[in-house]
Amino acid sequence: MVSTVFNQIVEPSWLARPSPEVAPDLLGCTLVRQLPDQQIRGLIVETEAYALGDPAFHAYKRRTDRNRVLFDPAGRTYIYLIYGIYHCFNIVTDQDGIPSAVLIRALQLESVPAVDSTSNQNIHRIAAGPGKLCRVMQIERSLNGGILQPGEPLWLEHRGRQFQQQVDCQAVTFVQTTRIGLSQGIDLPWRWYLSNCPAVSRR
DNA sequence: TTGGCGATGCTG
DNA sequence: AGCATCGCCAAT
Numbered sequence: 600m601v602s603t604v605f606n607q608i609v610e611p612s613w614l615a616r617p618s619p620e621v622a623p624d625l626l627g628c629t630l631v632r633q634l635p636d637q638q639i640r641g642l643i644v645e646t647e648a649y650a651l652g653d654p655a656f657h658a659y660k661r662r663t664d665r666n667r668v669l670f671d672p673a674g675r676t677y678i679y680l681i682y683g684i685y686h687c688f689n690i691v692t693d694q695d696g697i698p699s700a701v702l703i704r705a706l707q708l709e710s711v712p713a714v715d716s717t718s719n720q721n722i723h724r725i726a727a728g729p730g731k732l733c734r735v736m737q738i739e740r741s742l743n744g745g746i747l748q749p750g751e752p753l754w755l756e757h758r759g760r761q762f763q764q765q766v767d768c769q770a771v772t773f774v775q776t777t778r779i780g781l782s783q784g785i786d787l788p789w790r791w792y793l794s795n796c797p798a799v800s801r802r
Numbered sequence: 803t804t805g806g807c808g809a810t811g812c813t814g
Numbered sequence: 815a816g817c818a819t820c821g822c823c824a825a826t
Binding site for chain 2: 657660663664665679680681682683684685
């Protein structure tokens with residue numbers, strides 16, 4: 600008999616660790632965006648960690664209006680506007696009061712969204728980049744501080760059986776490098792991505 | 803293929 | 815002033 604297996608939901612407690620631990624573990628998990636009339640699902644293929652002591656981190660200096668959600672418990676979203684045009688989507692991690700987050704840099708979409716404003720794009724590149732994935736998933740600042748769980752606009756699902764098999768047979772491997780697009784903290788090796796993934800940012 | 807640059811608005 | 819970006823265009 601055929602059985603459909605649903606991925607397990609990622610619980611906040613699983614995210615309550617330092618971001619450099621969580622960031623590689625999020626590779627292969629699925630980000631789900633629930634819209635009124637459609638669901639958009641994407642495999643996480645590229646992440647970066649931001650944490651205490653990191654000069655590139657928005658919470659490096661002090662708590663401000665913008666970064667306050669970074670100090671909240673794990674399992675919330677941190678979304679901000681960058682270069683006046685794009686948004687960046689982060690997952691808040693670690694213990695309450697300890698600012699820490701993972702930037703989601705690229706997704707491999709399961710399918711082309713119904714209203715596709717980027718119809719010229721290669722399916723593999725529609726969500727290739729932190730600004731592009733927010734555009735296609737309609738993630739903007741009104742979602743900042745939201746909890747990642749079903750029933751909300753966004754949630755996470757753990758690695759599925761198919762992905763695990765690809766890891767086990769080494770069809771997919773994990774690569775760790777320095778982060779992208781920064782002027783500070785450029786030597787921290789806190790970027791991870793899946794090998795052989797056309798959606799990973801080109802650099 | 804690589805590198806330079808403008809768009810655009812919010813933050814501290 | 816600078817920014818956790820992107821797409822376009824020119825030069826190689």
